[in-house]
Amino acid sequence: MAEHSSSSPLKTYFAVFFALLVGTGLTVFAATLDLGPFNAPVALTIATIKATLVALFFMHVWHASEKLTKLVVIAALFFLFLLLGLTMSDYATRPWS
Amino acid sequence: MSDSTVVGLHPQEQHRPELLHHFADEQQQRDASSLGMWVFLATEVMFFGGLFCAYLIYRHWYFGDFAAASKSINMALGATNTAVLICSSLTVVLAVWAAQTARRTLLIVSLAATMLLGLTFLGIKGIEYKDKFDERHVPGAFFSFEKEPIPGHPGQYANPGHAQIFFALYFVMTGLHALHMIIGLGIFLWLLLAAWKGRFTPEYNTPIEIGGLYWHFVDIVWIYLFPLLYLIDRHP
Numbered sequence: 001m002a003e004h005s006s007s008s009p010l011k012t013y014f015a016v017f018f019a020l021l022v023g024t025g026l027t028v029f030a031a032t033l034d035l036g037p038f039n040a041p042v043a044l045t046i047a048t049i050k051a052t053l054v055a056l057f058f059m060h061v062w063h064a065s066e067k068l069t070k071l072v073v074i075a076a077l078f079f080l081f082l083l084l085g086l087t088m089s090d091y092a093t094r095p096w097s
Numbered sequence: 098m099s100d101s102t103v104v105g106l107h108p109q110e111q112h113r114p115e116l117l118h119h120f121a122d123e124q125q126q127r128d129a130s131s132l133g134m135w136v137f138l139a140t141e142v143m144f145f146g147g148l149f150c151a152y153l154i155y156r157h158w159y160f161g162d163f164a165a166a167s168k169s170i171n172m173a174l175g176a177t178n179t180a181v182l183i184c185s186s187l188t189v190v191l192a193v194w195a196a197q198t199a200r201r202t203l204l205i206v207s208l209a210a211t212m213l214l215g216l217t218f219l220g221i222k223g224i225e226y227k228d229k230f231d232e233r234h235v236p237g238a239f240f241s242f243e244k245e246p247i248p249g250h251p252g253q254y255a256n257p258g259h260a261q262i263f264f265a266l267y268f269v270m271t272g273l274h275a276l277h278m279i280i281g282l283g284i285f286l287w288l289l290l291a292a293w294k295g296r297f298t299p300e301y302n303t304p305i306e307i308g309g310l311y312w313h314f315v316d317i318v319w320i321y322l323f324p325l326l327y328l329i330d331r332h333p
Contacts, residue, residue, distance in 0.1 A: 009194055031328035031331040043324035060131075066132055073139075083146050084149065088154075
């Protein structure tokens with residue numbers, strides 16, 4: 001990053017910063033609306049967009065020169081989804097609970 | 098090491114004291130450090146993942162009770178804390194950029210601002226915890242959650258036992274997150290002292306980048322905790 005021009009990362013950082021603040025406002029606003037079953041998906045979608053912005057631009061995954069870094073990120077998410085996905089597909093499909 | 102005739106070193110290597118001898122160049126050295134940090138963060142994802150999984154199961158079972166309990170938490174404090182953490186993430190990337198571009202004043206100010214925002218977060222968290230203690234919403238012998246209406250179901254009241262599970266998860270998850278914030282403050286205090294002594298240069302600033310990765314990760318955990326704990330069912 002050091003060899004890049006000095007103004008370009010700052011512009012990105014501030015754009016991401018404002019996007020994160022807008023996302024927070026949006027989450028709070030969406031929570032006050034009655035969206036039926038869609039309140040949780042909307043909140044989690046906004047949270048995931050915010051988390052992705054932080055990882056890609058603040059944590060420099062987007063510009064990571066080492067491909068292994070990206071592999072570790074994807075592996076962590078894969079096992080997290082394995083944990084949550086398999087557990088919830090079990091609990092959510094039990095007719096007796 | 099007093100003169101330039103160290104055996105076994107090429108002349109150009111002696112001018113790069115920040116480069117450890119087992120790395121080919123600075124880029125590889127930086128990549129190795131950040132890869133190691135990402136592997137640690139992957140273990141942290143699994144660590145918090147277990148708690149998120151427990152939360153999802155109980156929320157699925159006791160949705161109404163969780164919604165009622167969630168409504169008792171101060172949403173404004175949680176939203177403020179989210180904004181505080183986002184501001185601190187910005188000051189962290191500014192610190193990394195300042196170190197890379199040899200801006201010492203900006204580096205020190207950014208690190209100090211990050212710590213100040215981290216302390217603000219913990220202070221607001223403390224106010225929130227005090228409210229919960231005053232309302233007797235802390236799980237244990239003195240827990241009380243009687244006659245709290247379930248949102249969207251007039252005339253129905255939350256089961257105090259189920260609400261207690263929500264508050265147990267609330268305290269464990271936010272408490273573990275706060276513990277990460279406290280550790281982060283320790284790391285940033287060390288970074289601030291090292292920056293003050295002028296240890297970081299455009300060639301060597303890996304600790305700032307690595308400490309920043311940790312701080313951003315803690316921010317990401319909060320980005321999920323905020324809607325999951327504070328905003329389950331807030332509409333009137």
